[in-house]
Amino acid sequence: MGRSGGVTALLGIDYGGTHTKVLLAHERPSGLERVSAEIFRTPRSETALSELAGLVRGLVRSDRPSAFGMTVAGILDDASQTVVTSTNTPWLNGRAPARELAAQLGAPGVAVHDGAAAATAEAIMGAGRGRDDIFVLALGTGIAGAHVINGSVRRGAHGAAGEIGHVAFGTGRRCSCGQYGCLESEIGGTRLGARWDEERGAPPGSTARDVVDAARAGDAAAVRVLDAATSALAQSLLGVVALIDPGAIVIGGGLARSPKWIVEPAVAKATERATFHRLPPIMAAELGVWAGAWGAVLAARAAAGGTNASVLGQIRRVG
Ligand SMILES: [Zn+2]
Incomplete structure (x- = not known):
């Protein structure tokens, strides 16, 4: 069989x-x-x-x-x-x-x-193939991270590693996890829509997709919301590089499917802000x-x- x-x-x-x-x-x-x-x-x-x-x-x-x-x-x-x-x-x-x-x-x-x-699939046979130390970031409603070393996810002592969405800066908005200034409270899919609705005084209900579409059509409030979100993402990318110095970073998830508005500006900002950091290749997911x-x-x-x-x-x- x-x-x-x-x-x-x-x-x-x-x-x-x-x-x-x-x-x-x-x-x-x-x-x-x-x-x-x-x-x-x-x-x-x-x-x-x-x-x-x-x-x-x-x-x-x-x-x-x-x-x-x-x-x-x-x-x-x-x-x-x-x-x-x-x-x-x-x-x-x-x-x-x-x-x-x-x-x-x-x-x-x-x-x-x-x-x-x-994350394992992206690291082994997707955008990260051929490298043995990859950080995979999934941008969706929630933000998840996984450090894949030699084909295995580093799970941590309690199986809880990789929570990049909840590494908090201590200031800014309150996150669903109770902390202030988490990446997820800035760029999590539902937060983007809510932020845009707030920004233009509209009733809630917009999605991340709506924000990207509006930015593409020239809506200034949507552009501002995405600018803040990609700044936060850039800061997190620098944090990942400072902490684990990966061989590559792969960005996937629903939000990564609008690279011109999310991934590309975040990478550009991280590159501009880097000081001691050695930025690895940062690529969109392939699978x-x-x-x-x-x-x-x-x-x-x-x-x-x-x-x-x-x-x-x-x-x-x-x-
Ligand atoms: Zn949080």
């Missing part, structure tokens, strides 16, 4: 709160090849995993995977593979979803934290919304007996 003509099939499941992405890849000497990929509405409730197993079987058909990886949005106890808490998928709380799914799919599987999966699913494929690969660290820089997408 799992091999046909010497090819190993690996399955990545990026299990999100609203959508689930499933990606089937073949491992070939030249790299990992995408065979098929699909996005489903996430099955919810107690029977979610049985439904998910059915959807996966429909996608893989006779090409049964040697192993699968599955992302979990929330706190995961790696040793027991149990979901401690997940706000977006609460029906998984207290369960070991990869074990349950493994029994239904008849293949071994492993659960991984969604942010760690996406887009599929980063988590590729990260799950890499976890599957490790579960099937391959180790990612030994092939750093050699894993390529060939499809």
